[in-house]
Amino acid sequence: MQNMLTLLSNALCRITGRTAGAQTVSELLIGLSEYVSLTSPAAPDLAQTQRLPPKPPPVVCARATAPPLASTPLATPAAHVTASRSFADFTPQVTLDIKKCDLHRLEEGPPVKAELTREQGLQYYRTMQTVRRMELKADQLYKQKIIRGFCHLYDGQEACAAGVEAAIKSTDHLITAYRAHAYTYTRGVSVKEILCELTGRRGGVSKGKGGSMHMYAPRFYGGNGIVGAQVPLGAGIALACQYLGNSQLCVTLYGDGAANQGQLFESFNMAALWKLPCIFVCENNQYGMGTSAERASASVDYYKRGDYIPGIRVDGMDVLCVREAVKFAADLCRDGKGPIVMELQTYRYHGHSMSDPGVSYRSREEIQEVRSKNDPIALLKEQMLSNNMASVEELKEMDIAIRKEVEEAAQFATADPEPSLDDMCNHVFKNDPPLEVRGTNPWSVFKSVS
Amino acid sequence: MALSVKSVLRSGRNFVSVLRRRAFHRSAPAAVQVTVRDALNQAMDEELERDERVFLLGEEVAQYDGAYKVSRGLWKKYGDRRVIDTPISEMGFTGIAVGAAMAGLRPICEFMTFNFSMQAIDQVINSAAKTYYMSAGLQAVPIVFRGPNGASAGVAAQHSQCFAAWYAHCPGLKVLSPWNSEDAKGLLKSAIRDDNPVVFLENELMYGVAFDMSDEAQSKDFTVPIGKAKLERQGCDVTLVSHSRYVGHCLDAAAVLAKEGIECEVINLRTIRPMDVESIEASVMKTNHLVTVEGGWPQFGVGAEICAKIMEGAAFNYLDAPATRVTGVDIPMPYAKILEDNSVPQIKDIIFSIKKTLNV
Numbered sequence: 001m002q003n004m005l006t007l008l009s010n011a012l013c014r015i016t017g018r019t020a021g022a023q024t025v026s027e028l029l030i031g032l033s034e035y036v037s038l039t040s041p042a043a044p045d046l047a048q049t050q051r052l053p054p055k056p057p058p059v060v061c062a063r064a065t066a067p068p069l070a071s072t073p074l075a076t077p078a079a080h081v082t083a084s085r086s087f088a089d090f091t092p093q094v095t096l097d098i099k100k101c102d103l104h105r106l107e108e109g110p111p112v113k114a115e116l117t118r119e120q121g122l123q124y125y126r127t128m129q130t131v132r133r134m135e136l137k138a139d140q141l142y143k144q145k146i147i148r149g150f151c152h153l154y155d156g157q158e159a160c161a162a163g164v165e166a167a168i169k170s171t172d173h174l175i176t177a178y179r180a181h182a183y184t185y186t187r188g189v190s191v192k193e194i195l196c197e198l199t200g201r202r203g204g205v206s207k208g209k210g211g212s213m214h215m216y217a218p219r220f221y222g223g224n225g226i227v228g229a230q231v232p233l234g235a236g237i238a239l240a241c242q243y244l245g246n247s248q249l250c251v252t253l254y255g256d257g258a259a260n261q262g263q264l265f266e267s268f269n270m271a272a273l274w275k276l277p278c279i280f281v282c283e284n285n286q287y288g289m290g291t292s293a294e295r296a297s298a299s300v301d302y303y304k305r306g307d308y309i310p311g312i313r314v315d316g317m318d319v320l321c322v323r324e325a326v327k328f329a330a331d332l333c334r335d336g337k338g339p340i341v342m343e344l345q346t347y348r349y350h351g352h353s354m355s356d357p358g359v360s361y362r363s364r365e366e367i368q369e370v371r372s373k374n375d376p377i378a379l380l381k382e383q384m385l386s387n388n389m390a391s392v393e394e395l396k397e398m399d400i401a402i403r404k405e406v407e408e409a410a411q412f413a414t415a416d417p418e419p420s421l422d423d424m425c426n427h428v429f430k431n432d433p434p435l436e437v438r439g440t441n442p443w444s445v446f447k448s449v450s
Numbered sequence: 451m452a453l454s455v456k457s458v459l460r461s462g463r464n465f466v467s468v469l470r471r472r473a474f475h476r477s478a479p480a481a482v483q484v485t486v487r488d489a490l491n492q493a494m495d496e497e498l499e500r501d502e503r504v505f506l507l508g509e510e511v512a513q514y515d516g517a518y519k520v521s522r523g524l525w526k527k528y529g530d531r532r533v534i535d536t537p538i539s540e541m542g543f544t545g546i547a548v549g550a551a552m553a554g555l556r557p558i559c560e561f562m563t564f565n566f567s568m569q570a571i572d573q574v575i576n577s578a579a580k581t582y583y584m585s586a587g588l589q590a591v592p593i594v595f596r597g598p599n600g601a602s603a604g605v606a607a608q609h610s611q612c613f614a615a616w617y618a619h620c621p622g623l624k625v626l627s628p629w630n631s632e633d634a635k636g637l638l639k640s641a642i643r644d645d646n647p648v649v650f651l652e653n654e655l656m657y658g659v660a661f662d663m664s665d666e667a668q669s670k671d672f673t674v675p676i677g678k679a680k681l682e683r684q685g686c687d688v689t690l691v692s693h694s695r696y697v698g699h700c701l702d703a704a705a706v707l708a709k710e711g712i713e714c715e716v717i718n719l720r721t722i723r724p725m726d727v728e729s730i731e732a733s734v735m736k737t738n739h740l741v742t743v744e745g746g747w748p749q750f751g752v753g754a755e756i757c758a759k760i761m762e763g764a765a766f767n768y769l770d771a772p773a774t775r776v777t778g779v780d781i782p783m784p785y786a787k788i789l790e791d792n793s794v795p796q797i798k799d800i801i802f803s804i805k806k807t808l809n810v
Contacts, residue, residue, distance in 0.1 A: 206584060222584075222585075235546050236546035237552060239555075243550070426586075442763075
């Protein structure tokens with residue numbers, strides 16, 4: 001058996017040019033699968049990538065520089081080499097072709113090539129995967145009735161949140177509607193605090209008083225429950241940026257359903273009039289609750305709805321496309337040429353909320369089609385693997401770590417106590433002396449502090 | 451006369467202070483006459499000067515000097531950045547104002563009248579009032595919504611509604627209703643300095659009315675505390691509680707009744723929410739009679755809330771008669787002068803109600 005293993009691993013080494021061979025069957029299999037994924041042709045529906053042949057690894061000494069795989073027990077303590085290649089093997093940076101954006105009132109648009117470093121790729125992957133696992137965990141907790149009320153899940157749309165955050169600065173501002181868990185995360189709130197808020201416990205970011213749609217962080221203004229109301233708010237935040245002269249901007253997100261709200265057009269008008277540094281982003285996931293875009297909008301060209309405001313339509317499933325488009329828009333805003341409207345074409349796997357199975361107004365085949373051909377995480381993974389920017393087991397490790405993080409967060413969120421009744425009436429006013437709040441009856445009086 | 455003896459007897463250990471309070475009312479040293487409009491203008495001017503983050507936006511506030519000239523001269527002095535004319539887009543510009551407040555500025559959002567605030571009321575309630583609570587203290591909204599409220603003269607049904615009860619219903623808002631120039635200036639300054647959303651209900655008919663403004667009130671740091679009512683007139687026979695323009699009507703009614711030997715105590719609420727119930731209770735415990743006076747409709751109104759609060763508190767046992775509400779007539783405001791005049795409380799209505807309450 002060992003002879004067979006040595007034979008095969010030596011053969012693999014000759015093919016791949018490695019100097020150190022697999023020591024165990026699992027290492028051999030991993031090495032084989034890597035070789036297979038490197039050399040198999042790209043799936044036709046994926047974005048075109050510039051395929052560079054894998055660079056032959058430099059000669060390495062027997063002791064690997066890569067950290068040993070945590071989950072793979074080595075056969076002997078003396079085994080130096082793990083199945084993963086050293087970091088020196090990976091492509092540090094690659095230039096990828098991305099889809100050209102449709103433009104409205106713009107001579108030039110975002111670039112059609114995107115630079116991706118290994119670090120960025122891993123970071124975007126980690127962000128998207130964390131959001132994915134967090135949303136699926138929320139789904140699970142909701143079905144167990146540990147989360148109640150409204151729960152609008154974002155899985156499928158991860159590239160939008162990751163791409164936006166990659167393109168703006170931490171000093172910029174962002175506001176969105178109720179499908180907000182991903183942005184709450186990308187803007188700096190931990191998975192633990194998010195899940196805790198969903199389960200309504202005192203460890204939640206809003207101490208259990210806000211819930212799914214009302215989570216906040218510095219420079220993140222929620223989480224807003226009233227469809228469309230966040231758009232004038234976002235324009236106002238942009239006004240503040242302009243007023244204070246700090247070169248910051250506001251990304252103001254809304255959906256294809258909200259795109260028909262009158263207050264959006266009021267906001268567009270004032271933003272254009274005053275040249276506010278605001279990026280209006282329509283996350284078009286094709287459905288406003290149970291109504292398809294075609295059934296709700298006389299014009300589904302959401303990027304043109306700003307009329308006199310320039311617009312860009314972007315592939316919202318490709319994190320790099322989103323990043324480049326938002327970067328382009330941000331530069332425009334910082335040059336005082338704002339506002340700008342952007343449409344991210346994306347898709348949600350879940351229904352509108354947890355009360356909506358999501359299959360009465362669209363087919364399961366449609367959902368499955370997007371999942372298999374256009375999933376944002378799979379797209380990035382493919383781009384990274386085919387360009388030798390990461391290894392399968394590295395990403396798998398990351399997946400395992402993320403699952404663990406989310407699971408621990410969920411357990412904490414389930415065990416954390418609910419807010420105290422003593423806290424119930426606090427936070428009505430800021431910087432006010434304590435006041436009394438009437439309870440349900442005249443003899444019930446609560447104290448309220450700021 | 452019997453009534454006042456009774457109240458003196460009932461006052462118990464306050465006997466001496468009750469006697470002392472019946473001394474002559476001293477008038478303040480010679481003061482300047484300032485209209486409510488100018489008082490509001492001064493307040494905004496001083497606060498714009500004091501804090502860079504304060505700015506005013508609304509329809510016609512800048513180049514037109516304000517639809518009712520309340521912001522006269524401010525655009526000329528402070529420019530486009532601090533005084534902003536908006537298009538006719540209440541929901542939009544109110545949301546913009548709230549967003550600016552969330553991001554660290556201190557906007558004054560003017561509604562040409564509060565009737566138009568209905569188009570923007572979602573932003574006032576759901577985006578402004580509730581946010582500090584929903585965020586458990588992470589996100590404050592330091593904003594003032596101001597403008598004329600209630601009946602004017604001949605502007606008919608869609609332009610005459612009083613919104614005191616609507617806004618005062620909602621936790622997270624402070625609702626102010628000034629009567630005279632000192633109220634207007636001091637309360638507006640307090641509202642602008644407050645870190646919370648404040649609804650500031652002015653009255654168009656009061657804009658042109660001049661009042662004495664004491665030296666103290668003319669200072670740039672003069673503020674009137676939010677949540678504290680003011681005793682405008684002392685009396686022992688009946689407590690009149692009112693806000694805005696009708697405080698003046700109450701004082702006029704009191705002057706007429708004084709000649710008949712009925713002494714009215716007039717309380718100017720100044721703040722609708724949070725309401726100064728203690729002041730009302732203390733007064734009712736002294737006079738044993740309560741009449742509320744407001745311009746708004748009776749159902750679910752400010753007077754209704756005062757009555758409920760008195761019933762729930764210690765003062766109930768001191769009432770010698772049920773409390774009475776004097777309110778606007780329960781109809782949309784008509785246009786014709788005779789109809790309009792009879793749709794809002796007149797002095798004779800207040801006098802009539804007081805006498806009925808006192809059973810005289």
